[in-house]
Amino acid sequence: MKAWKPLWRWLAASTGLVVLVAVAIVVLGPGSGGASTGARSPGEARSTAAGKTPSSTAAPVDQEALVNRMLDQIRAGKPVEPQFAAGDNPAAGAPIEAIKAKPGEELRLGQLSIPRLRVSEPLNNGVDEAALVHGVGHWPGTPLPGSRGNSVVSGHRSTHDKPFLYLDKLRPGDPIVATVGSKRTTYRVVKTTIVPQAEYVKFILRQPADAGAKVITLFACNPITAHYQRIVVQARAD
Template sequence: MTAVRPEHEFDPLTDPLPAGGHGSPWFRADNIAQGGTQYEVQAQQAQVSGDAYARVADVPAAPPQEWYAEPAVDPVPAPGPPLPDPVPAPVPLAEPEPDFVPYDDATMALKRIAEPPARPTGGRAERRRAAKARGHRAPSGSAAAPAEPVASGRPPTRAEARRAAKARKDSPAVVASRIIGELFITLGVVMLLFVTYQLWWTNIRAHQQAGSEAKKITHDWASGKQAPGAFEPGKGFAIMHIPKLDVVVPVAEGTSKHKVLDKGMVGHYGQGSLKTAMPGDKSGNFAVAGHRNTHGEPFRYINRLKPGDLVIVETQQAYYTYAISGMLPSTSPKNVSVLKPIPVGSGFTRPGRYLTLTTCTPEFTSTYRMIVWGKMVDERPRSKGMPDALAG
């Protein structure tokens, strides 16, 4: 009869491990079939011991399992309805590179913008910064909206349009300054035209008229139409030559500004209380007047004449040559004593045949008169030809 092991040897807590385990003293390899499971080992031990408590029939069958099974795989979910294709995100259009790279006045850092920034509509600090960026200081309290919003692209409202139109409208001060400026410009242009007329055009016109009158005088002399005697006011009767100044000018009767002097001629004091002698008279003072500036200015440089310089008066009958003897640089226009038969201040003390030239001084004014005197030194009939001063 097989011996039965004590009860404590079958304590489940000290049940040996399967074959190939550790070396427990309760483990005997000859009692366990090789390759059996734990349940099979317990059944065999029960048969050997004959213990009814450990009968094979009472041992529950265990499902076969491998000691080194693969890890379980997560269950695959059941396929659902197909998902719609993803909609591609819109690709933003590339903005054109700006022509300029302004700087941000708040951070002093460069930044690129595609177009000039819209005028701000935010707080006062923002408006001030934007005004500073545009080059002028924004008025305090200004909240004008842009006429055409750039960022939103929407058309301006009626209030925005009114504010923009009011901002574009010039102030009364600006309008007044513009009008005054235009008036000054117009006045300057008119003055420039007047000066051009006086200094340039009057000389051209007077030279033309004087030249035409000189030709007419010589033609009358040659044809015998002009006879010696009294001459009508404004009518030419002689030609004056000043070789040193290269002056050849007709002499007309009278000193009328419009009929004689402004036409580039020299006028003879021959009327009223200022009547003076003619060159052919045996005694007296032949006095004439002429412009120093504008209208032909025949006496422009008579201040350059020196004692001994010659002045020749050509008439239909003869050539009368005068030699310069003295000058009065300035005198009052009311000083008519210089026109007397013996001119006062000329240095002449007795009657003779004298010449007096009068003109305005200083230049471009008529405040005073300049007087030049001469004395006749030669009288030559035309039949004897020109004097040596003209022939040379």
């Protein structure tokens, strides 16, 4: 029996080692041993749990296909899909009938200039992607710039020509000039407001208490890298 004792000790030690290795694999996961692999950050862990690939390996987005799908949804009267709501789409969360102008209406309405920002952009009809690719867009159903009431204009901050990138730099009294046809109207900035996405539609579409007032409202996504709010600049005609 004395001869068997060393053997039993060896088996016990080997079994303990196997158990420790198994526990380490379960706790740490495969590929987690060694400095070369590194530990996952909390953000990476959340992405993996949600079934998402890290941004460095994500497949490129087919922007043309997404735009075409969005237009199909607009024509069908459906909400804009989440991919656009998460991106630089100022009109995300808006009723579909308010986004796109009626078929057959001329896209180009005039020009919008903001001297402080050195911005001079085509003013187009509608706030869908077709209207905002080159220029800024007039919200269908609101008065045209130069008319009485509140004219609403949308633009991108981080895609395409980025006309409203520095909208936050505007100060009270700064001029905004809108030209529609031969009519040129100069507005002066009154205030800038940050509004949650869920509340911005009602906020920007409010008409002035004074029925004779001429107001223009510019809005875009905010913050530039997150887009869960809207930055809204309101101005009154001289």
